Amino acid sequence: MMDVNSAGILFPGQGAQSIGMGRWLCDTYPIARELFDSASQVLGYDLAELCQNGPVQQLDATEFSQPALFTVGMAAAQVLQSEFPERLKNITAAAGLSLGEYTAVCFAGGLGFSDALKLVQRRGQAMQAAADAVDSGMASVIGMELDPLTVLCDETRTADEVLRCANLLCPGNIAVSGHRSALQRLAPAATAAGAMKVIPLSVAGAFHTVLMQPAVAALEQALAEIPIQDTRIPVYSNVDAAPHQSADEIRQLLSKQVTQPVLWEASVRRMIADGIEGFLEVGTGRVLRGTLKRIERKFPSDGFGDE
Structure with missing residues (x-):
């Protein structure tokens, strides 16, 4: 456990999912199993069964x-x-x-669990539909920095293709998003330009680009229908890497998030500049702690959720 005066809690996003996630929590703590049971009632299917036993193709589907x-x-x-x-x-x-920003808002008191889950379900369905409409995807480019990778994306895509840096995770790890055809050309081009490797991500489409614009209207409607409160602690937005507690601001930023780049590294650096002395990653996997090591190598971090 970290011995710090001020810590930030972090929640992972899509791509961190894996078969077996949540099993330890449900097997060890009745309160976790009860929450999964409640979620299953809202969603209309056995969520614990899906998380723990798959099939993986269904678990990887955005919705x-x-x-x-x-x-x-x-x-x-x-x-x-x-x-x-x-x-x-x-x-x-x-x-x-x-997606983890919704968990952060819920944890911070901006959304009730059932409302947040309904919102996340509708977000996933809208993004899945937008992804199904065009052959697109994402890939992590390891070992290139933002400026040369941005230039390479512009050089690789054709005039009618989308290809952009979409998740600015940490130094040397940036997720690129766009048409599948452009991503296929980018992989050898990035390797030739000095990238260590290019890793396709387990997501349905080109998230955080204009290709997700069809999902925005459905998400805006869902956000308008579901009550959001001011949060008890600041939530740092992916869109502008700044802290927000106002319900109106959070609603607007969540609607923008699906088409805007994720400013993760900038968010972490802003949290540190604002006085955060350590981080606790909560949920499944160690993805975010991995990015922290690349942003501030010796910064204290811990995790909880997978054992």
């Missing part, structure tokens, strides 16, 4: 992976609040990677 990751994150957070409150007593800010 299923987003509610699954959100529920695992909130289950882990509820276990912390119930069983290990001392690990949360110094949490003064929250952030989440893409």
